[in-house]
Amino acid sequence: MSGTILEMKGICKSFPGVKALQDVDFDLRAGEVHALVGENGAGKSTLMKILSGVYRPDAGEIRLHSKVVSITSPLVAQAHGISIIHQERRLFPALSAAENVFAGRLPRTSAGLVDWERLNRQAKEYLDLLGFQPDVRTPVGELSVANQQLVEIAKALSMNPKIIIMDEPTAPLTDSETEQLFAIIRQLKARHVAVVYISHRLDELRQICDRVTILRDGRRVGHHLVAEVSNSEIVRAMVGREIVERFPKVVAPRGPLVLRVKDLSQKKRLKNISFEIHRGEVVGLAGLVGAGRTELARCLFGVDPFDQGEIEVAGEPRRIRSIQDALKAGIALAVEDRKRQGLVLSMSVRHNVTLASLEKISRLGWLRLGAEQEIVQKQVRDLAVKTPHIDQLVGNLSGGNQQKVVLAKWLAKQFDVLILDEPTIGIDVGSRVELYELINDLAKSGVGILLISSDLPEVLGMSDRILVMREGSLVADLERGEATQELIMQYATGSVDARVERCGR
Ligand SMILES: Nc1ncnc2c1ncn2[C@@H]1O[C@H](COP(=O)(O)OP(=O)(O)OP(=O)(O)O)[C@@H](O)[C@H]1O
Ligand SMILES: [Mg+2]
Incomplete structure (x- = not known):
């Protein structure tokens, strides 16, 4: 690890009804993997969206190599060598894996046409590193979630970033794909790239991260060397209480x-x-x-x-x-791929829980609409969905809270x-x-x-x-x-x- 390359100081960001970040400091050193942890809705993605130019902060300062910068757009972030693997994959389903890797940067021939041969070859180089199996010409919409995630990672790597932000990169990956990603992270470290690593899996953080910053309710509540802090200390800082029983199993009568x-x-x-x-x-x-x-x-x-x-x-x-x-x-099924299956992002929490794609079916008698408000509120409470109110658009919730809404949708039924x-x-x-x-x-x-x-x-x-x-x-x-x-x-x-x-x- 060497010198500090990035400092974020006093970052604040509010959305209607939500103080997502309050006076947060964060820094990065070249060649480190820095874990960013916190509960669903703590502000992790928001902080990283500010660093990658998706959102502007309401207050605070960002310094790169000691110089104050203003990261006004994702393109500006890219020009500063910052790239991000978004938690919600942002790929074009109709375009091929290769086109997605180089979206907006397709290699051209001297005549100005897309150089397909070079595109596919270069994309394959990045994807091979990650153990991607399918043909790189496959439309992304036809790929499994795990392979889509590999495309997203390859895309970030192909920009040769100095800072790479990984927002829950391993959520859809298998163990062996995760291992391959870790191998790449180790190579990035060796090349002095700084990696921000967001994950809810504390064992991963132990394997790959040097430092950890902990957010709770939009504030920084801890920062440590990973080697000097225990998992239970991290969890306590994250949730603000001791979790005594990780699996509170009660055996019900059979x-x-x-x-x-x-x-x-x-x-x-x-x-x-x-x-x-x-x-x-x-x-x-x-x-x-x-x-x-x-x-x-x-x-x-x-x-x-x-x-x-x-x-x-x-x-x-x-x-x-x-x-x-x-x-x-x-029979009800709450599925793995919540992004594709369960949610209408442009609709409210209330409608996703009750109506959404199952509108007709729920009318068959599962749900009396009069009871809707009560049911939704109970689900939101039981699952601790972090939302200012049930009429918030699901697309505005944090990633983990969107997933809770999918579960709530199923749990609201009989x-x-x-x-x-x-x-x-x-x-x-x-x-x-x-x-x-x-x-x-x-x-x-x-x-x-x-x-x-x-x-x-x-x-x-x-x-x-x-x-x-x-x-x-x-x-x-x-x-x-x-x-x-x-x-x-x-x-x-x-x-x-x-x-x-x-x-x-
Ligand atoms: N565009 C937006 N509009 C309104 N509220 C938002 C928006 N983006 C984020 N928020 C709110 O800001 C808070 C922080 O969200 P953020 O996505 O940063 O959480 P997170 O720590 O990444 O959580 P997760 O682990 O669930 O991904 C949440 O309360 C969220 O609902
Ligand atoms: Mg998030």
């Missing part, structure tokens, strides 16, 4: 069968999946990325067709061929089976506890819950039973007491034989 899946198969992706969930049970579903967990959830929710298999909800056989079928059967697919990605530690308490409450009220998560401590902490999938098959069905991270990983990777006889008892 009621009658609520979901029975028998021999469900889908092409090569799902092979004879059979399992059961009882009322009051939280069943964790673990497995490596690609094991088929999301595919299973999509079949159960009628998004994708399956070739064979039976589904019974509350003792009744159900034919599920569409989302409407699933909802009528009492159903027998709730499938949660990676529900806590991007959600801060304090709010996670609130979400877990909601899961407890739902279980207690008799809902059967399928909790899909790559966060093993979360699966272990919150499930009554844990199913493990590998390559499209269920390979284990473990009781709460017997499951450990090691055992789950052994089944997930195939280093021990499947124990299928217990699945679908």
